[in-house]
Amino acid sequence: MNRKLTNAVFKIFVWAAMAASFGILLFLISVLFWKGFGAISFDFLFTPSSNFGAEGGIVYQIVGSILLIVFATLIAFPLSLGFAIYKSEYVKSSYVQNITDTLIYGLNGIPSIIFGIFGLIFFVNLLNTGISWFVGSIILAIMILPTIILSTYQAINSIPDSFRENALALGLTKWQLITTTLLPRGLSGAFTGLLIGLSRAIGETAPIMFIATAFSGVTIPVGFFEPVSALPTHILALAQQATNPQALQNAWGTSLVLLLLVLIFSIAALWRRVKFSKIEY
Amino acid sequence: MELKELKEPIADIKNNTETIINVSGFNVTFGETRVLKDIAVSFYERQVNCIIGPSGSGKSTLLRSINRINEGTDQIDINGMISFKNTDIYGKDRDLTLLRKEIGMVFQRPCVFPRSILENVVFGIQHHQKLSKAEKLEIAETQLKAVSLWTEVSSRLHEPAHSLSIGQQQRLCIARALAVKPSVLLMDEPTSSLDPVSSRVIEELMSELKKEYTIVLVTHNIAQAQRISDHLIFMCEGKVIESGDKEKLFCNPDKIQTKTYLKDEYCDCNQ
Numbered sequence: 001m002n003r004k005l006t007n008a009v010f011k012i013f014v015w016a017a018m019a020a021s022f023g024i025l026l027f028l029i030s031v032l033f034w035k036g037f038g039a040i041s042f043d044f045l046f047t048p049s050s051n052f053g054a055e056g057g058i059v060y061q062i063v064g065s066i067l068l069i070v071f072a073t074l075i076a077f078p079l080s081l082g083f084a085i086y087k088s089e090y091v092k093s094s095y096v097q098n099i100t101d102t103l104i105y106g107l108n109g110i111p112s113i114i115f116g117i118f119g120l121i122f123f124v125n126l127l128n129t130g131i132s133w134f135v136g137s138i139i140l141a142i143m144i145l146p147t148i149i150l151s152t153y154q155a156i157n158s159i160p161d162s163f164r165e166n167a168l169a170l171g172l173t174k175w176q177l178i179t180t181t182l183l184p185r186g187l188s189g190a191f192t193g194l195l196i197g198l199s200r201a202i203g204e205t206a207p208i209m210f211i212a213t214a215f216s217g218v219t220i221p222v223g224f225f226e227p228v229s230a231l232p233t234h235i236l237a238l239a240q241q242a243t244n245p246q247a248l249q250n251a252w253g254t255s256l257v258l259l260l261l262v263l264i265f266s267i268a269a270l271w272r273r274v275k276f277s278k279i280e281y
Numbered sequence: 282m283e284l285k286e287l288k289e290p291i292a293d294i295k296n297n298t299e300t301i302i303n304v305s306g307f308n309v310t311f312g313e314t315r316v317l318k319d320i321a322v323s324f325y326e327r328q329v330n331c332i333i334g335p336s337g338s339g340k341s342t343l344l345r346s347i348n349r350i351n352e353g354t355d356q357i358d359i360n361g362m363i364s365f366k367n368t369d370i371y372g373k374d375r376d377l378t379l380l381r382k383e384i385g386m387v388f389q390r391p392c393v394f395p396r397s398i399l400e401n402v403v404f405g406i407q408h409h410q411k412l413s414k415a416e417k418l419e420i421a422e423t424q425l426k427a428v429s430l431w432t433e434v435s436s437r438l439h440e441p442a443h444s445l446s447i448g449q450q451q452r453l454c455i456a457r458a459l460a461v462k463p464s465v466l467l468m469d470e471p472t473s474s475l476d477p478v479s480s481r482v483i484e485e486l487m488s489e490l491k492k493e494y495t496i497v498l499v500t501h502n503i504a505q506a507q508r509i510s511d512h513l514i515f516m517c518e519g520k521v522i523e524s525g526d527k528e529k530l531f532c533n534p535d536k537i538q539t540k541t542y543l544k545d546e547y548c549d550c551n552q
Contacts, residue, residue, distance in 0.1 A: 092353075092355045093355070094355075160392075162388060162390065162392040163392060163394065164353070165350055165353075165388065165392075166388065166392045166394075166454070167394075167404075168350060168353075168377075168381065169348060169350055169381055169385065169386040169388075169458075170381065170385070170404060170405030170408075170457065170458065170461055171377075171378045171379070171380075171381040171382040171405055171408065171409060171461060172378070172405065172408050173378055173408075176408050180404075180408075181394065
């Protein structure tokens, strides 16, 4: 009887934990939809903002955010792939392995505002780049490096050694082993990590607010060293004018657009993970 | 009983006594542990050279030293000499790709790549020479016939190699190794993860393959060694205790340890 009771209580607890988490998520998303849906229209998505964002749309912010993460991807992806391959296939000493682990987790643990300050001091002031979306992309790329590295490394490292030995015993060079056997699976992990990283990067405000974005008077940039306007910083700007109901309404609308973008990345990551788990090794 | 059926007649297999691989003064240390101690042994061309011994005796390490696949291991220290066709395997400018092309290897557990059966057969060879589609098919047919797998898979060459049974996968791995055209085939307990019927098929295959290839086989299965080996090497605790013709070691060994091991599968090397 007692055992049965424990069992029942445990079952109720895990169910409640799941229900609570799910409930909170559902609540957040519904509020966003409830408040934001009214603001979204064709005009809102495809016209520039005016009157400090209280009027008009968010087309520049959408373009700015996408520009930031596209270049963050171009910078972070090859670097992470190389790092993960080197860590998995070339580093033999466990001492060096520990150091790289510490570095990666350390980088992952740095609060995002620190990246912002670093970018401001190093790029904007020291290198004198000025406020630049490209610097923002570099900082976002550094931020998502650990996520992509870890997920690529885990994918490559989980390939059994027998595949390496069999390939090498057939006379393949290390390069051929990596490209034919390890990369196909490593890439899958890298894409998953990239999508998770991007869904985080696109919503980050702190790292880009000092170095890459301006709140008004910004259009679509034509060079590397120009500011852009981005979705999260736009929300911040609008929220600061909360007494204006029109601005608040646009803040909700912008939030919903940002959420939908994040959702696209998350679903893509999930889809990749499901597909990737089907590869048999 | 089965043993008797397959026991080969003592035929004229000993005509050929050319050595192809010679090991001398060979030592391997992993970290603090000396795994191979002053090994000196020869392997004969176109024979089944069989290394036997209890677990941990260094059989696999010796085998894996021949194609230098051991080298990826952390903290390994190798010294001594292994020569292949009178050239030093551990020589300074030795090209590992060419060495492994000459000395193929089959592992304990079959390991097929997540590709089709056809692509698995040509997986190694296609990195050594450019192949047209027709050439790939031709190679696949030849090699799959050589391992008597052709009739079973000829209609499904483009299906995933994982769909084959474990025994078939192991024969596919042998075909893949043969496609590279080696002259030596190293086999590391190739039947130990297979069922008895599949094991027997592989054994018959080895007896067939030795007409063209030198086979170095590691096994801990004494009955298997008795069935198919020509030349026998008995190892224990990192040393070669005795080596010679199979008949000599089974009937009239020089060392008492050899006799005890072959009879009782028991080994106390410090006797």
